[in-house]
Amino acid sequence: MFDETIITESPVGQRLEMMSNKDAVSYLMFNNKRIDLVAKITIGRSSDNDVVVDNKLASRYHAIIQKIKNAYFIKDNDSTNGTFVNGAIIPKDKYVKLNKGDKVTIGNSSIVIS
Numbered sequence: 001m002f003d004e005t006i007i008t009e010s011p012v013g014q015r016l017e018m019m020s021n022k023d024a025v026s027y028l029m030f031n032n033k034r035i036d037l038v039a040k041i042t043i044g045r046s047s048d049n050d051v052v053v054d055n056k057l058a059s060r061y062h063a064i065i066q067k068i069k070n071a072y073f074i075k076d077n078d079s080t081n082g083t084f085v086n087g088a089i090i091p092k093d094k095y096v097k098l099n100k101g102d103k104v105t106i107g108n109s110s111i112v113i114s
Contacts, residue, residue, distance in 0.1 A: 028065075029112040037072055041065040043106060044077075057081045057107025065098065072098045072113070081107060 028035040030051055035041070042049040044062035053062065059079035065072055073095035076083040083090050084105040090096045098104070102113040 027114050029114055030109070034114075037065065037067065039067045043111070044079075051111065053106050053109045055107035055109050058109065062106050063104075066095070068095070074098055074104060079106075 027037055028041075028051070035051060038050075041051060042061065042064050043051040043053060043058075044060050045053055045055065045058040046060040049061065059077070059081070061077050062079045063074055063076050063083045065074050067073075074083065074085065074090065075095050076090055076092050078092050082092075085096055085098070085102055087103075087105070098113045100113060104111040104113065
């Protein structure tokens with residue numbers, strides 16, 4: 001199966017290429033644990049997520065972090081209580097670029113991008 005979200009030649013792929021950050025992120029910190037970033041990470045309350053948020057304010061399948069080109073982006077999966085990056089709610093079903101030091105908040109839980 002082909003695991004590429006946006007093809008480089010597409011207009012969106014070209015814009016994302018220009019946005020690439022020199023301080024690339026490589027892992028998440030959650031509950032004092034280091035989680036290496038891979039192509040796609042699911043976050044939510046359900047036990048089959050890559051990052052399980054044990055919090056009633058988190059939806060079962062709350063958000064995903066996905067690698068697109070050389071950067072990581074987060075998308076809210078139409079969660080009930082929303083996903084926040086650095087205190088600002090992100091639009092539902094829109095990808096938001098993550099940078100080193102960003103704090104993702106889901107319910108009462110925080111994930112730091114490192």
